[in-house]
Structure formats: structure tokens, C-alpha cells
Amino acid sequence: MDTEAYISSGILEAYALGMASSEEAAILECVVKHNVQIREALADISRTLEDLADAAAQPAPDLKATIWARLQSKPIPKATSSVVTVMEMPAQPVSTRPEQAATSRILPWRTLAMAASLLLVVSTVGFFRMRQAQQDSQAALAQQTQLASQQESRLARYAAKEALLAQPGMQVVPLNGVEAHPEARAMVYWDSRNHNVYLDNMALPQPPSGKQYQLWAIVDGKPVSAGLDAADATQSLATIDKAQAFAITLEPSGGSVSPTLTAMVVMGEVKG
Numbered sequence: 001m002d003t004e005a006y007i008s009s010g011i012l013e014a015y016a017l018g019m020a021s022s023e024e025a026a027i028l029e030c031v032v033k034h035n036v037q038i039r040e041a042l043a044d045i046s047r048t049l050e051d052l053a054d055a056a057a058q059p060a061p062d063l064k065a066t067i068w069a070r071l072q073s074k075p076i077p078k079a080t081s082s083v084v085t086v087m088e089m090p091a092q093p094v095s096t097r098p099e100q101a102a103t104s105r106i107l108p109w110r111t112l113a114m115a116a117s118l119l120l121v122v123s124t125v126g127f128f129r130m131r132q133a134q135q136d137s138q139a140a141l142a143q144q145t146q147l148a149s150q151q152e153s154r155l156a157r158y159a160a161k162e163a164l165l166a167q168p169g170m171q172v173v174p175l176n177g178v179e180a181h182p183e184a185r186a187m188v189y190w191d192s193r194n195h196n197v198y199l200d201n202m203a204l205p206q207p208p209s210g211k212q213y214q215l216w217a218i219v220d221g222k223p224v225s226a227g228l229d230a231a232d233a234t235q236s237l238a239t240i241d242k243a244q245a246f247a248i249t250l251e252p253s254g255g256s257v258s259p260t261l262t263a264m265v266v267m268g269e270v271k272g
Contacts, residue, residue, distance in 0.1 A: 006031070007041045009132060016045045160234045161200065169193040173246055175268035181205070186266045188215070188246045189233075197226050197240050199248075200233040204265065207250060214251045216259050217243040223259050245269045 014020040015028050032039045164170065169192040177184035185203035190196075199215050207213060213229035217240045226246065227237025247267040249259045 003035060003037050007038060012038070012042050012045050016042065016049060157232065157234070164189060164198065164234050167191070171270070173268050173270050175246060175248060175266035177266050178264050181265045184266050186248055188268070190240070190243070190270070195239050195241050196236040197238050197246075198233055198235070199227075199229060199237055201229055201248075204229075204248070210253055211250050212253045212255065213248050213265070214255045214259070216247045216249065218245040218247065219243050223247070225255065225257075228255050243270055 011020060011024050011028060015025055020028065028038075028042075032042060165172070171190045171192055173188040173190060175186040175188060183203065184205065187200040187202060189198040189200065191198075197215070197217070201213065204213060215226040215229065215237055216223040217226045217238075218224075219240070219242060221244075224240070224243075225238070226240055229248070230237060245267060247259070248265050249256075249261070250263040250265055251260060
């Protein structure tokens with residue numbers, strides 16, 4: 001698991017606020033037990049939320065003076081009667097404990113501070129989740145584009161090969177795997193008109209590093225190089241006037257002057 005990516009995903013903030021889903025919470029609680037870095041990050045986030053609430057809970061220093069000045073600026077209404085009985089005055093609870101009065105003044109500020117902190121963290125979590133969704137969407141789009149491009153390339157190669165095989169005089173020579181490579185398969189396309197040779201390596205195993213497949217034509221019992229394997233089956237490798245068979249060997253990159261017979265992979269005879 002990428003610890004840094006998990007911490008920056010916003011899941012820890014959502015958990016600290018009680019907004020994480022049950023699945024996210026269960027996973028995080030399990031991760032916290034085994035990952036010290038994530039456990040410390042979660043503790044830091046919890047402390048930050050508390051500090052934000054405490055900091056915002058303190059009223060501004062000049063609030064008392066502002067309120068007192070506003071009260072003094074308002075005229076006191078005149079009483080309609082000079083006699084005011086105790087029964088006419090509404091009962092006002094008087095707190096004899098200073099700490100209760102202080103708490104009643106601070107409580108609204110603490111509530112507002114916590115609400116502001118929650119809003120900030122929720123916005124942050126939403127931003128990270130939106131960014132992650134955008135990144136996932138972009139990655140999926142890039143993958144789809146790549147797959148579409150690969151499919152288009154395959155279709156283009158298939159169409160080119162079909163057009164090549166449709167030409168008159170094109171002879172197909174199947175090459176089958178030798179005893180050491182029974183699953184290997186390849187196909188040689190030999191144009192009887194201009195004697196161009198094409199190779200379709202349809203089932204040859206991936207050559208190891210530093211090695212390359214080389215095509216050979218057996219002419220009058222002797223091997224003649226017919227070129228190195230190419231990724232494009234419609235690319236002519238060589239011109240061979242006549243041949244009794246074709247074979248492919250695994251040679252060092254760049255090819256060899258003569259075939260390594262012990263490294264032969266496939267072989268096939270020319271019919272007719």
C-alpha cells in the first residue's frame with residue numbers, strides 16, 4: 001500500500017469527522033494497528049481539528065468594548081409609570097457563578113468554530129476525492145485510448161496482410177515447429193511474380209535479449225539468408241528466385257552469415 005497516497009486521499013479527515021463509510025472506517029482501523037505513520041497522521045488530524053475549534057472559540061479582544069459602545073449609543077426608553085412593582089417584572093435567572101456566565105458566552109463561539117472547522121475539512125476531503133476521481137477518469141480514458149489505438153493498428157495490419165495474400169501468384173508456405181519447439185508456428189508468403197519473400201511470425205516465442213530470428217531459404221540444398229524477422233508481415237525481407245524450403249533459426253542480434261542448425265525453430269517445404 002502507498003502510505004503517502006493513502007494519507008493524502010482524505011479518508012483520515014473523513015474518519016476524524018465521522019463521515020467515512022463503514023467500509024472505509026473498518027479498513028482504516030485495521031491499517032492504523034499496523035502502520036505507525038498512518039496512526040500518527042490520524043492523531044495529528046484529530047489534534048488539528050481540536051486546535052481549530054479552541055482557537056476560533058475565543059471572541060475577538062475588542063468585542064466587549066464594541067458591544068458596550070453600541071449599548072451606550074441607544075437611548076433608554078422612558079417608563080410610562082413611575083411605579084413598577086416586582087410582580088410586573090419578568091423573572092430573570094441570575095447566575096451567581098462567573099464560570100457559568102463565561103461558558104454561556106464561549107459556547108456559541110465554540111459551536112461556530114467547530115462548524116467552520118467541519119466545513120473546511122469537508123471541503124478539503126471533497127476536493128481530494130474529486131481530484132482522485134478526475135485522475136481515475138483520466139487514467140481510464142488514457143487506457144481506453146491506448147487500447148483503441150492498438151486495436152486500430154492490429155486491424156490495419158490485418159487488412160494489409162489480407163490485401164497482400166489476395167494478390168495473384170502469392171504462395172503460402174507454412175513453417176512448423178521442430179522437435180525442440182513443437183508449439184512454434186510461422187508463415188512465409190512468397191510472391192511468384194517478383195519473388196519477394198514475406199514472413200508472418202504468428203506463433204514464434206519472444207526471442208531472448210541479444211537474439212533475433214533469421215529466415216533462411218534452402219536453395220539447391222544450401223541455406224541462403226532471406227532476411228531478419230520484422231514486426232510487419234507485409235514488409236518484404238528479401239528476393240528469392242527459387243527455393244525448396246524455408247527455415248527460421250535464432251541468431252545473435254544482427255543475424256549470422258550461416259545458420260545455427262542447433263537453434264532452428266521452424267521449417268517448411270515449398271509445395272509444387
